[in-house]
Amino acid sequence: MNQTETGLNPMQMEAVEHTEGPLLILAGAGSGKTRVLTHRIASLIRDKGVNPWNIMAITFTNKAAGEMRERVDKIVGYGSERIWVSTFHSSCVRILRRHAERLGYANNFAIYDTDDQKSLIKDIMKRLQMDPKLYRDRAIMAAISSAKDEMIEPDQYRIDAGIDWKLQKYAAVYAEYQAELKKNNAMDFDDLLVQTVKLFQQFPEVLDYYQEQFRYIMVDEYQDTNTVQFRFVSLLAAKYRNLCVVGDDDQSIYKFRGANIENILSFEHVFPDAKVIKLEQNYRSTQNILNAANEVIANNQGRKAKRLWTENPEGDLIDLRQFQSGFEEAEYVAGEITRGVRTEGKKYRDYAILYRTNAQSRLFEEKLLLANVPYKIVGGVNFYARREIKDLLAYLRVIENPEDDLAVLRIINVPRRGIGAATINKVQDWEAEQGIRFYDALLEAEYVPGLMRSLNKIKSFTSFLQVLRAKADYLSVKELLNEIIEETGYVADLQAEGTEEAAARIENIDELISKIADYEESAEQPSLGGFLQEVALVSDIDSVDEESDYVLLMTLHSAKGLEFPNVFLAGMEDGIFPSYMTITGDDPSELEEERRLCYVGITRAMQHLTLTCARQRMIRGEVQYNKMSRFVKEIPRELISLERERGEIEDRKPKMDIPTRGSVYAAMKQAFREKPQQAKTFSAQKATKLDYEIGDTVRHIKFGVGIVTDIVDGGRDYEVTVNFDQAGTKKMFASFAKLKKL
Numbered sequence: 001m002n003q004t005e006t007g008l009n010p011m012q013m014e015a016v017e018h019t020e021g022p023l024l025i026l027a028g029a030g031s032g033k034t035r036v037l038t039h040r041i042a043s044l045i046r047d048k049g050v051n052p053w054n055i056m057a058i059t060f061t062n063k064a065a066g067e068m069r070e071r072v073d074k075i076v077g078y079g080s081e082r083i084w085v086s087t088f089h090s091s092c093v094r095i096l097r098r099h100a101e102r103l104g105y106a107n108n109f110a111i112y113d114t115d116d117q118k119s120l121i122k123d124i125m126k127r128l129q130m131d132p133k134l135y136r137d138r139a140i141m142a143a144i145s146s147a148k149d150e151m152i153e154p155d156q157y158r159i160d161a162g163i164d165w166k167l168q169k170y171a172a173v174y175a176e177y178q179a180e181l182k183k184n185n186a187m188d189f190d191d192l193l194v195q196t197v198k199l200f201q202q203f204p205e206v207l208d209y210y211q212e213q214f215r216y217i218m219v220d221e222y223q224d225t226n227t228v229q230f231r232f233v234s235l236l237a238a239k240y241r242n243l244c245v246v247g248d249d250d251q252s253i254y255k256f257r258g259a260n261i262e263n264i265l266s267f268e269h270v271f272p273d274a275k276v277i278k279l280e281q282n283y284r285s286t287q288n289i290l291n292a293a294n295e296v297i298a299n300n301q302g303r304k305a306k307r308l309w310t311e312n313p314e315g316d317l318i319d320l321r322q323f324q325s326g327f328e329e330a331e332y333v334a335g336e337i338t339r340g341v342r343t344e345g346k347k348y349r350d351y352a353i354l355y356r357t358n359a360q361s362r363l364f365e366e367k368l369l370l371a372n373v374p375y376k377i378v379g380g381v382n383f384y385a386r387r388e389i390k391d392l393l394a395y396l397r398v399i400e401n402p403e404d405d406l407a408v409l410r411i412i413n414v415p416r417r418g419i420g421a422a423t424i425n426k427v428q429d430w431e432a433e434q435g436i437r438f439y440d441a442l443l444e445a446e447y448v449p450g451l452m453r454s455l456n457k458i459k460s461f462t463s464f465l466q467v468l469r470a471k472a473d474y475l476s477v478k479e480l481l482n483e484i485i486e487e488t489g490y491v492a493d494l495q496a497e498g499t500e501e502a503a504a505r506i507e508n509i510d511e512l513i514s515k516i517a518d519y520e521e522s523a524e525q526p527s528l529g530g531f532l533q534e535v536a537l538v539s540d541i542d543s544v545d546e547e548s549d550y551v552l553l554m555t556l557h558s559a560k561g562l563e564f565p566n567v568f569l570a571g572m573e574d575g576i577f578p579s580y581m582t583i584t585g586d587d588p589s590e591l592e593e594e595r596r597l598c599y600v601g602i603t604r605a606m607q608h609l610t611l612t613c614a615r616q617r618m619i620r621g622e623v624q625y626n627k628m629s630r631f632v633k634e635i636p637r638e639l640i641s642l643e644r645e646r647g648e649i650e651d652r653k654p655k656m657d658i659p660t661r662g663s664v665y666a667a668m669k670q671a672f673r674e675k676p677q678q679a680k681t682f683s684a685q686k687a688t689k690l691d692y693e694i695g696d697t698v699r700h701i702k703f704g705v706g707i708v709t710d711i712v713d714g715g716r717d718y719e720v721t722v723n724f725d726q727a728g729t730k731k732m733f734a735s736f737a738k739l740k741k742l
């Protein structure tokens, strides 16, 4: 390949051509790291005659994997389907599906998501009689997860816990949790890696097989790998040593999940013969955006110094806008997008709104709905975490793997079959006594003492499942699901309910059926197990489809590796970003991690960046007054445009209907009808109920008597404008103003 053909600069070219031996590509955002990886794969196949089967590339999301495969296909034209391009988790599942039996699991093991994990942990805490006030399930989950990242097993954890009674309890839960998982023939996400590494360590012949297969290994976003992931790649690469990792220490943002920045900083120690290539030219962003990013990140102490440059034009200044409230902020963003699309010929998909935490999406969702702007939220309530989807998937899971106790428990009384908690307890006691599985205990329910009339109910439940399991041999996944829906009356019940919410659930179920149909059409050998595996591993960004035209909303963490022509970084306030925890805590490294996150955010923008913040904001029902983020102040003044900062909300109010309670409700209804997945926040309960309307006379404890002139729905609360006789016009949040109707 020559340079003009590939569109790579000489440094990038060098990285592509250095294929033998360890290679570290350390480079800033937008310098073409991911592009280099793609070309490197293409070049291995096309120019060096490497068999696609011998290449493994690890990406951060399945979506990124799909894109990489597609691009390789464009360059080479063949073989791309045989490369292992996938996330760490997907690669591990693929390996474990073949070999899990060696570790004492069945190869059709279930994969538990966070919800499943949580119910299991809660269950165990109850069994161990742990006071939920003293012990938080989330904290325990996090502790177990970090232990797994470091490959610390329950026994070791107990020893390390020493005399710390709290950690001793954690150790007890951890041990029990692992035993339960194994009993249920299930693994959680962390297990996928831990068990694969164990497999490699305990069975050298298996490791050898994969070492032979993966002669060339590449890892993108290497700065965010954790210890167990590092172990996984170093074991695989130990024989041929053709390991190429690319990353940016300035974009390491997953320390809280165990990502170990040392992995990148010490690569040269682990592989002393490693070649190191630095890329310094940025192709993504304008000069101004890049300068802002460089200035911000320069405030971090512990980093390898590098400075990106670009040949791109200077571009627009960075817009900075401060508003009175989060409502105004969201309204402005919705209005700017509408304006850009209407008057500048932009597409909705040219825009992304990025924020620090998922909770911040709510206001944007509401304002975008009102402005009729199509959008999609990445993260938040995942499609597969919805109740109706989890219920139906649980049926499929039980058919595939009846040892999956959690799934059996989820559906045993869904829809209601009159099998209550007392009955379940009796079966569980007996199950424990006999040392058998829950499902097997159900099959033998006639031996369980004291079941009485429930026995028949259990029998009809199990025979229903047994019939389905037999049918699974010849029915397609779609037919199987339809059968479940028919026989359980799941959809019929929802239809009978007749609410908007039920209608939205039915639409979600339809969506699930379409997804199954898609899967059965596209998979080489479609199977129930294959479908469940695919579903277990999707992350939200994976479902974003390039063709569709919508604004994307996501947290800064989810935005890693992506790029958009126009980016809004919202909520740029001290206390939000950087988070309250980091500014009040005494660990300066936490602030540095937040700053890296800010660097990631800024560098997502290609042409235009807008920073927004609000002076006051409702957080968990309380008004919080925030200062502008310290990160904004780290951007040199000359790069920033404050134009129209003041008074702009008035004269640039986006052209949309003035939101009233009525119009918000209409928008909700519309949304439920058209895009059931987008309307979720509206089902949330509003904290406040109003007993007054526009035009009513009200009394405020401090401002006295006045007339309500406007009420704006802000989701959790209403923003009420009152014209007071004495005090003049004031805007206030209803739940705080405590206005009394006179």
Ligand SMILES: Nc1ncnc2c1ncn2[C@@H]1O[C@H](COP(=O)(O)OP(=O)(O)OP(=O)(O)O)[C@@H](O)[C@H]1O
Pocket: 007, 008, 009, 012, 027, 028, 029, 030, 031, 032, 033, 034, 035, 036, 248, 251, 282, 283, 284, 560, 561, 562, 563, 603
């Ligand atoms: N040599 C080049 N010529 C033209 N465009 C390039 C070149 N190298 C990279 N690009 C473009 O620059 C953009 C950024 O590239 P890429 O996403 O590979 O960067 P990255 O280093 O992986 O960024 P991040 O750190 O954010 O993951 C992409 O749009 C890519 O196509």
Ligand SMILES: [Mg+2]
Pocket: 033, 034, 035, 220, 561
């Ligand atoms: Mg990248």
